[in-house]
Amino acid sequence: MSAESTKSGPPLKTSHPITFLIIGGGIAGLSTALALRRVGHYVLVLERKSRDVARGHGGVRLPPNLTKILFHWGLKPALMQRALVTHTMLFMRYESGEDLGEHVWDKGMLKETRGIYMLCTHDDLYGLLYEAAVSSGAQIRYDANVVSINSEEREVTLQSGEKINADVLVGADGEFGLSRSTVIGQDGFGTPTGLAMYDTIISSEHVTKHANASTWKDHGIFTAFGSGRAIVAYPVHGTDDLAMQFYGPDDNEGQYGDEPSVDMPEVTVQLCDHFQPLMKLARKAVRVSIRDHSDLDEWISDDGPLVLIGEAAHPFPPGTIQATAMAVEDGAVLARVFSHLSEDRQIDSFLYAFQELRQPRTRSVRAGEFGNIFFMTLEDGEDARQRDDSMRAMAAKGTNVLEGLGGDVSRLWDEIRTIFGYDCEDEADDWWVQWGMLRERALKRNNVDAGQMPATPLLDFSSLMSSVQVTETAQEE
Numbered sequence: 001m002s003a004e005s006t007k008s009g010p011p012l013k014t015s016h017p018i019t020f021l022i023i024g025g026g027i028a029g030l031s032t033a034l035a036l037r038r039v040g041h042y043v044l045v046l047e048r049k050s051r052d053v054a055r056g057h058g059g060v061r062l063p064p065n066l067t068k069i070l071f072h073w074g075l076k077p078a079l080m081q082r083a084l085v086t087h088t089m090l091f092m093r094y095e096s097g098e099d100l101g102e103h104v105w106d107k108g109m110l111k112e113t114r115g116i117y118m119l120c121t122h123d124d125l126y127g128l129l130y131e132a133a134v135s136s137g138a139q140i141r142y143d144a145n146v147v148s149i150n151s152e153e154r155e156v157t158l159q160s161g162e163k164i165n166a167d168v169l170v171g172a173d174g175e176f177g178l179s180r181s182t183v184i185g186q187d188g189f190g191t192p193t194g195l196a197m198y199d200t201i202i203s204s205e206h207v208t209k210h211a212n213a214s215t216w217k218d219h220g221i222f223t224a225f226g227s228g229r230a231i232v233a234y235p236v237h238g239t240d241d242l243a244m245q246f247y248g249p250d251d252n253e254g255q256y257g258d259e260p261s262v263d264m265p266e267v268t269v270q271l272c273d274h275f276q277p278l279m280k281l282a283r284k285a286v287r288v289s290i291r292d293h294s295d296l297d298e299w300i301s302d303d304g305p306l307v308l309i310g311e312a313a314h315p316f317p318p319g320t321i322q323a324t325a326m327a328v329e330d331g332a333v334l335a336r337v338f339s340h341l342s343e344d345r346q347i348d349s350f351l352y353a354f355q356e357l358r359q360p361r362t363r364s365v366r367a368g369e370f371g372n373i374f375f376m377t378l379e380d381g382e383d384a385r386q387r388d389d390s391m392r393a394m395a396a397k398g399t400n401v402l403e404g405l406g407g408d409v410s411r412l413w414d415e416i417r418t419i420f421g422y423d424c425e426d427e428a429d430d431w432w433v434q435w436g437m438l439r440e441r442a443l444k445r446n447n448v449d450a451g452q453m454p455a456t457p458l459l460d461f462s463s464l465m466s467s468v469q470v471t472e473t474a475q476e477e
């Protein structure tokens with residue numbers, strides 16, 4: 001029997017469908033739309049860009065904690081068509097090209113996680129989620145730029161002047177979006193770290209001349225450690241292309257969605273002679289500045305039901321393994337919690353339950369991702385020497401280079417195992433059993449019925465309801 005997660009049976013459907021308006025149709029917005037439709041709520045997504053422009057062309061790593069969610073949602077066949085399965089990581093020195101060994105994911109460990117580790121592009125994942133969300137009955141409007149949010153009235157205004165309201169507003173409009181500043185009460189753009197990630201693609205016909213062919217066939221992830229610089233690269237598009245992310249100094253602010261403008265050889269200075277010629281063959285890169293943000297105490301507006309998810313709630317360093325996974329987990333958990341909705345009065349407490357479930361998880365994972373970037377880009381010195389010597393020693397013994405190392409590396413490795421093994425939907429189910437259901441019982445025991453609870457204001461969402469096409473075709477498990 002397969003160890004991969006295949007929770008069978010349709011998901012629990014709400015007995016009280018409500019309307020959700022999702023601001024931002026990125027990965028978080030689309031995942032949340034699909035997940036909410038699966039449990040029976042009505043969803044409208046507003047995306048300011050066109051459908052072609054809202055997607056990126058760089059690589060995305062899909063760790064097991066993410067793929068298992070997509071499997072639960074019945075998307076495994078579609079995912080297997082678009083993404084490659086990876087088992088191996090290869091490490092080298094950026095400046096010299098010296099091989100530092102490899103790490104093959106332990107089959108037992110991956111089995112425990114009940115997912116698989118996969119590689120694709122943002123565009124591949126976006127297309128998969130878009131198609132599934134639309135066929136589940138979510139409505140998605142492109143070229144719909146939200147210019148103001150009134151959480152008290154549960155209403156947004158589009159650039160065209162159109163106003164739309166719903167029972168719950170979901171802010172999925174990213175690190176620089178309006179939702180984040182609406183909840184915080186000021187902009188929340190963070191501070192520059194001085195590092196940027198440069199995202200590009202190279203055709204594999206150029207790469208195979210430089211890289212070990214068997215590694216290429218095995219869909220390995222290459223990582224090159226440099227002093228203040230690093231490269232992460234892996235095959236995508238059925239190995240036709242190599243997705244490459246270069247971490248290095250940031251000399252000009254940029255973000256995802258910007259026009260690709262950077263010539264790779266200009267930034268990959270000091271790269272070893274073997275690989276530097278390859279950079280001339282790379283497409284122009286998108287520069288994404290890495291910013292540091294303080295954790296938000298609240299993801300929910302004080303004025304009304306506006307909740308932040310994805311990058312709007314917890315901006316991650318770009319290109320990291322878990323950035324995309326956390327956005328999908330957010331959507332899965334929000335929907336799982338709201339599958340139990342039976343009355344309007346529960347909306348606020350369910351939003352806070354979502355926040356409580358997600359904040360500790362995303363905080364610790366984000367800290368770990370910053371740690372990974374730090375680990376890859378260690379400046380030359382004692383720490384970098386120890387890291388490399390330890391890996392060389394493990395490689396000489398023929399063992400996995402990340403396992404069994406001391407200190408921080410070992411801790412990092414343990415953290416990765418825990419993060420991969422996490423099942424966010426199980427956590428949401430546990431919340432219901434341990435807290436949600438008990439709270440409902442306590443309310444009933446104390447004779448606090450819906451009539452005695454504070455009322456949710458009556459809203460006019462007729463405009464939304466008339467425009468939402470609801471088809472009961474939730475994805476099969």
Ligand SMILES: Cc1cc2nc3c(=O)[nH]c(=O)nc-3n(C[C@H](O)[C@H](O)[C@H](O)COP(=O)(O)OP(=O)(O)OC[C@H]3O[C@@H](n4cnc5c(N)ncnc54)[C@H](O)[C@@H]3O)c2cc1C
Pocket residue numbers: 023024025026027028029046047048049053054055056057058059060061121122144145146147172173174175177178199256257309310311312316318319320323324325327
């Ligand atoms: C164009 C693009 C390309 C990307 N490419 C990659 C990649 O190649 N590799 C990678 O690892 N990560 C990529 N990312 C980042 C990745 O999507 C995130 O790290 C993560 O998956 C979570 O994203 P999110 O949906 O929370 O936020 P985002 O991905 O930032 O999506 C937010 C969405 O909200 C929309 N939006 C913003 N303001 C408004 C508004 N006022 N009204 C309506 N809509 C609004 C934006 O246009 C965007 O589509 C990309 C992001 C974008 C936007």
